[in-house]
Amino acid sequence: MTRPAETRQRIIAAVLRIIGDDGVAGVTNRRIAQQAGVSLGSVTYHFATQQDLLRESLLHFVSEETRHIGELARRTEGEFADLRQVVRLVGEVAGAMPPDSERIAPYELYLHAGRDPELRTAAAECFAAYDRLAATVLTALGVAEPEKVASAVVGLVMGLKLRALATGSDAEHLVDALLMLTRGAEPAGGAGSAAGEPVRPAGEPG
Template structure:
């Protein structure tokens, strides 16, 4: 017998896959039930509305990303002593956030957050984790005012990652762009 928490997680995972494959418009209760391997009643039992589904899906993603990026920030507080190490870390992060449908889903949800104030708080948590990792890495290599530069770096990473997702290109552009930005920041 499946526990309620397990059913809920299967539903959320299905929502993220569906959003990644077909966008927010592709999310229907029937499709979620089929994708998650649960009854239609389970979907409506766990999530009263589509907005609840979207919010919880983004919150789930945010929780996982925040944990992952907080761990990376902690692991790399003293590890990134030079730009080569930063490039390696950025490459690892970029590759870990591949191009599968579940990695496309957050972009869809971030856009949806622009329309849904309740999603904005969850999106802000995720961006705060991204900023913290960027700040930690930038500070470790000697970038002045790393806290002020971090948001721009995160914006660039997100933009280049979106570009890679949209065009099917690799993460080399992302790594090279960040290295160029970091070298410029270190010259000051």
């Protein structure tokens, strides 16, 4: 017998797939039920309105995303000597995630939030979660005013990921842009900045 929590997660996963494939306009209870393999009544039982569905789907995506990145940061915490190594890791993570429907879905939801006030609170919570995660890493690296830098880093990463999704490009532009930001964000006298030494992308010989 399927547990209620499992049914709820299957519904949310189906919503994200549908939004990624056809946008928010493609979300109907009948299609969700078909994609999730649940009864039509289960959809309305767990989510009374479409706004509930969209909000919970967006929050679920970001919760999973921040959990995954947070675990990765904790596992590799002792390996970071400077911000450039974090940038390289971000590039590796981005490069390992090919554009697909579930990666497109959050951007569709963020845009929809601009038209639907009921979804804006969820979108704000999502950006706040990304900002907190970025600020935590930047603080550990000794970056000055990490909260201010965090929002810029999050904005840059999300903008360049959107570009990659739209153009099918890889993570190279993301890494290059973050490395440029690194020059302004590293602590005074930080590694790699001494004597005007340029920051080199990962894999580039010294």
